[in-house]
Amino acid sequence: MRFELFVALRYLFARRKQTFISVISVISVLGVALGVASLIVVLGVMNGFTVDMREKILGVNAHVITLAAGGGISGYPELVRKAETVPGVKGATPFIYSEVMLSTRYGVKGVVLRGVDPVSAPAVLGIAGRMVDGSLADLERSGAPGLVIGKELAKRLGITVGSRVNLLSPSGEKTSAGFTPRILSFKIAGIFSTGMFEYDSSLGFVSLDAARDLLGMPAGTVSGLEIVVDDIYRADTVAQAVTQALGGYPFYSRNWMEMNANLFAALKLEKAAMSIMLTLIVLVGSFSIVTTLVMLVMEKSRDIAIMMSMGATKSHIRRIFMLQGTIIGVVGTTLGFGLGLLVCWLLKRYQFIKLPPGVYSLDHLPVLLQWQDLAAIAVGAMVLCFLATIYPARQASSLEPAEALRYE
Known part of the structure; x- marks a missing residue:
């Protein structure tokens, strides 16, 4: 020593x-x-x-979202295939986004409505693994259009799987009596729980066709593409590559780090x-x-x-x-x-x-x-x-x- x-x-x-x-x-x-x-x-x-x-x-939102300047995107199946060929992309799916009113006999609540493809969405969105009742596949299995909502929203309005609700779209129609909102009836096809009160109390999922009917969008049109990547910390680089693969303007992409930067x-x-x-x-x-x-x-x-x-x-x-x-x-x-x-x-x-x-x-x-x-x-x-x-x-x-x- x-x-x-x-x-x-x-x-x-x-x-x-x-x-x-x-x-x-x-x-x-x-x-x-x-x-x-x-x-x-x-x-x-x-x-x-x-x-x-x-x-x-990231369980509810995709890693990258691709939108078009000036409105919706048409011909999305080809765009999805192009996006999936970009290195680092694991999957892509189309989506429709809007804000609507959900009405039941127990009350009315504003809801962020997202139209998804029940076939390709589970590979991109983690919401499929957070279902407590029903599934995204049930959106198109019932006779009436299906709706998947959060646990807190279901608890607040006292509704369960199988309940009937009405969705009111802000894009209504002008008639001789004035402006009439578009109203469609939906059947609750599933309930999810993310653990985040904001999502569980104000988010709903429907099929793409049901979202178009409710919002009055042309057939074959979506709001944008949701994309999941291999490495979430390279989402910004992949987002730029996706935009270039789609031909640049009018397309632009945003990643999860930008959207949740604050x-x-x-x-x-x-x-x-x-x-x-x-x-x-x-x-x-x-x-x-x-x-x-x-x-x-x-x-x-x-x-x-x-x-x-x-x-x-x-x-x-x-x-x-x-x-x-x-x-x-x-x-x-x-x-x-x-x-x-x-x-x-x-x-x-x-x-x-x-x-x-x-x-x-x-x-x-x-x-x-x-x-x-x-x-x-x-x-x-x-x-x-x-x-x-x-x-x-x-x-x-x-x-x-x-x-x-x-x-x-």
């Missing part, structure tokens, strides 16, 4: 005359440990929220703000290390002078106190990692912190640990602890042996 490390461990674990310094050392270790544990738990929860939100959004930017900012605030806890622990080492230098000034008189150089003394502070940082960081990982495992395993589902997109705290965050926490904590040792170590190495031993 090196001389510097031996002395540093001796000063840390040997009994001292002043137990107050030992108490401050323990507080330093606990401060670093609590800061590290808090960072691990909070970043894990923030990552969990972000990923859960992204999965739920939401994910807010989550990223919140994660950064929480990280900065919790890093201050580690900083407080590192300041305690400064206090501990300064008081230790004052207590051990006689020992330092004797070691220097026996041949220890200033660099030896400096390394002794740097090692001592670094050991405190290592012990605190290790304890913090153990505590933080334990709390994250408990949150993930038992989900004992419940959230109101009407307020949040899920009913428990999600946890997702990423090695990049864990590495950044470990490096950051150790750097702060090491920086805290520089001043006390320099003060110890600048001690003059003659001055320290003059009155001994």
Whole structure:
């Protein structure tokens, strides 16, 4: 064992005359440990929220949406085939988008209506895997046009699979009596649950033909194409390639990152703000290390002078106190990692912190640990602890042996 490390461990674990310094050392270790544990738990929860939100959004929406300037798209089967030939595209499906009113005997509710192809939509939209009753295939199986709605909307209006409802389109007809909205009767063919209150309470799916009849659109016309890609983080590049494959203008494509930029930017900012605030806890622990080492230098000034008189150089003394502070940082960081990982495992395993589902997109705290965050926490904590040792170590190495031993 090196001389510097031996002395540093001796000063840390040997009994001292002043137990107050030992108490401050323990507080330093606990401060670093609590800061590290808090960072691990909070970043894990923030990552969990972000990923859960992204999965739920992409479960209802496609990764890329292709539209045409000025209105709908005709001749979409050929456009779908062209889009599917683009590298990185897993599938494409046409869709129709509009806002309508849903009317039942229990009330009226505004609904975002999406016309989909029951055959190709399940390969693009994750909504097919979130059905709690019925399926998208049932949209065209019943005699009347089928409608799939969210669980919250069904609960609010008191309707179930098989119920009859009316949809009122804003694109009505002018008659001698004035403007008459277009009204069609639909049969509830299925109910889905995404876990997001906004979608479950205001979204409905019908077949393409039913959407055209309700909205008065020409046959063979759709609002655009929905596309799913292999790598969601390359959606912007694939979107540009799809637009070029379709011939450019009047077609243009938008990806999921553009359409939800504000939401994910807010989550990223919140994660950064929480990280900065919790890093201050580690900083407080590192300041305690400064206090501990300064008081230790004052207590051990006689020992330092004797070691220097026996041949220890200033660099030896400096390394002794740097090692001592670094050991405190290592012990605190290790304890913090153990505590933080334990709390994250408990949150993930038992989900004992419940959230109101009407307020949040899920009913428990999600946890997702990423090695990049864990590495950044470990490096950051150790750097702060090491920086805290520089001043006390320099003060110890600048001690003059003659001055320290003059009155001994």
